[in-house]
Amino acid sequence: MEKLNTAKIEESLKNLSGWSLKNDMIEKSFKFKNFKEAFSVMTRIAFECEQQNHHPNWENVYNNLTIKLNTHDAGGVTEKDIHLAKTIENIVNN
Numbered sequence: 001m002e003k004l005n006t007a008k009i010e011e012s013l014k015n016l017s018g019w020s021l022k023n024d025m026i027e028k029s030f031k032f033k034n035f036k037e038a039f040s041v042m043t044r045i046a047f048e049c050e051q052q053n054h055h056p057n058w059e060n061v062y063n064n065l066t067i068k069l070n071t072h073d074a075g076g077v078t079e080k081d082i083h084l085a086k087t088i089e090n091i092v093n094n
């Protein structure tokens with residue numbers, strides 16, 4: 001899959017509130033009520049990632065979750081990352 005150019009990524013991010021482009025990745029930080037809520041959402045995201053065969057770089061510290069998405073093979077952001085970001089938004093805002 002082809003790496004998207006910066007203009008195309010910024011265009012896609014208009015529909016992804018809170019996501020930004022940084023170091024060839026799209027990223028967003030989430031804050032939950034507590035660890036249990038954060039990890040519950042991570043579990044739901046993880047199952048979707050397996051379905052899509054596309055996986056996040058993420059870091060969880062207690063109730064904070066930072067997610068960074070890129071496509072390793074492409075060395076940047078592709079439609080797969082945009083799609084996964086939308087899936088994550090749907091899960092978080094269900």
Ligand SMILES: C[C@H](O)[C@H](O)[C@H]1CNC2=NC(N)=NC(=O)C2=N1
Pocket residue numbers: 053054055056069070071072073074
């Ligand atoms: C073999 C397997 O399809 C690949 O390693 C997949 C798995 N998940 C992946 N996830 C992400 N974010 N980027 C990839 O290039 C990628 N490649």
